[in-house]
Amino acid sequence: MVNSHAISTELAPILDVVQINGRKVLQRRDGHTTLPGQPRKALQGDALLPYLRQAHLTAELDKMAPKLYYLATPTHTHIAPLHHQRAMGRQIVVTEHPGLHLIWYHDRIFVKPIPVYMLSGAFWNYIAEADQNILRASLGFMRTYCYLIRYGVDFSTAIALELIPKVEAASFDFEDFIKFIFQFEDVSDGAVSPRYAYGSIRLTRLNYLALIFLGRPAYFALRPQYGEYIGHAFVPIITLFAILSTILSSMQVALAVQDPHAEASWQTFAKVAKWFSIAVIILVASLVVLLVIFIPLAIGTAQNAARRSELNSKKKQDENLAGEMTTTFI
Numbered sequence: 001m002v003n004s005h006a007i008s009t010e011l012a013p014i015l016d017v018v019q020i021n022g023r024k025v026l027q028r029r030d031g032h033t034t035l036p037g038q039p040r041k042a043l044q045g046d047a048l049l050p051y052l053r054q055a056h057l058t059a060e061l062d063k064m065a066p067k068l069y070y071l072a073t074p075t076h077t078h079i080a081p082l083h084h085q086r087a088m089g090r091q092i093v094v095t096e097h098p099g100l101h102l103i104w105y106h107d108r109i110f111v112k113p114i115p116v117y118m119l120s121g122a123f124w125n126y127i128a129e130a131d132q133n134i135l136r137a138s139l140g141f142m143r144t145y146c147y148l149i150r151y152g153v154d155f156s157t158a159i160a161l162e163l164i165p166k167v168e169a170a171s172f173d174f175e176d177f178i179k180f181i182f183q184f185e186d187v188s189d190g191a192v193s194p195r196y197a198y199g200s201i202r203l204t205r206l207n208y209l210a211l212i213f214l215g216r217p218a219y220f221a222l223r224p225q226y227g228e229y230i231g232h233a234f235v236p237i238i239t240l241f242a243i244l245s246t247i248l249s250s251m252q253v254a255l256a257v258q259d260p261h262a263e264a265s266w267q268t269f270a271k272v273a274k275w276f277s278i279a280v281i282i283l284v285a286s287l288v289v290l291l292v293i294f295i296p297l298a299i300g301t302a303q304n305a306a307r308r309s310e311l312n313s314k315k316k317q318d319e320n321l322a323g324e325m326t327t328t329f330i
Helices: 048-056 058-070 082-087 121-132 130-149 152-160 174-181 205-213 228-256 264-318
Strands: 015-020 023-028 037-040 092-095 102-104 108-111
Touching: 023 121, 037 048, 048 130, 058 205, 082 092, 082 152, 102 130, 102 205, 121 130, 130 174, 152 174, 228 264
Parallel strands: 092 108
Antiparallel strands: 015 023, 102 108
């Protein structure tokens, strides 16, 4: 496991760890009192750790982690470099939400940029004692960049997309970055958050299982319109109906052309066709009932989530907190 003492190389010497009132706190070398890259968050006080938890923890994916092997390749190395992402026709979408990092949907993949404070050795020294959950999530997050950036073209792409922050107090090139980031390559799965035992994950599969594991219509509503959501949910149902209709039609043709004086095997086939038809009718009726119940329930759940989100935002009085994500439908 990489711990605070193993971070021997830093790219941004902008922070120090100091003792104040018997506890370790972060302090900037340039005299500013806020978290680098986040001027709304003071380094000293009670707001820093809650912000870091919101910016880096992946509680929902951690909750789903025991079942994620149904959705994704069960290895943290399943991450294509940035240049290969583009070769596969994917647009790289920058997001600040930790739960969207390396989640992909058809022609796009979401990538969270590296915060500037993570390039400082002092941050790792501080967070190792301040909060182990943030440490585990941060280690897993940084380990993903060992695979996202492997070549010079990946580094250039990351700079252009601002996935790697610019540091006025320091300059570094591709070789410097690789030397820094590969300190995290040997971090074990046991030292990171459960989500980071996996690499990239398909959003469509997450959305299908969100109702089961999270109790809401979707993990992330990429197109928050009820019509598109319901249409997407109907795809497997329509496919099932097409298969069942084909089987039933074949049975009807077979029964229509059979000889009334046929062998006993035809009688057996007739019985199978009869009960299969009844089973299909029951299945279709059950699906209709489920849809009648599910659609109002999905709408109600989304509206309740919207109300809770509005109440929480009023309590926090802060609209720019990192890590906020809505799955509300319109």
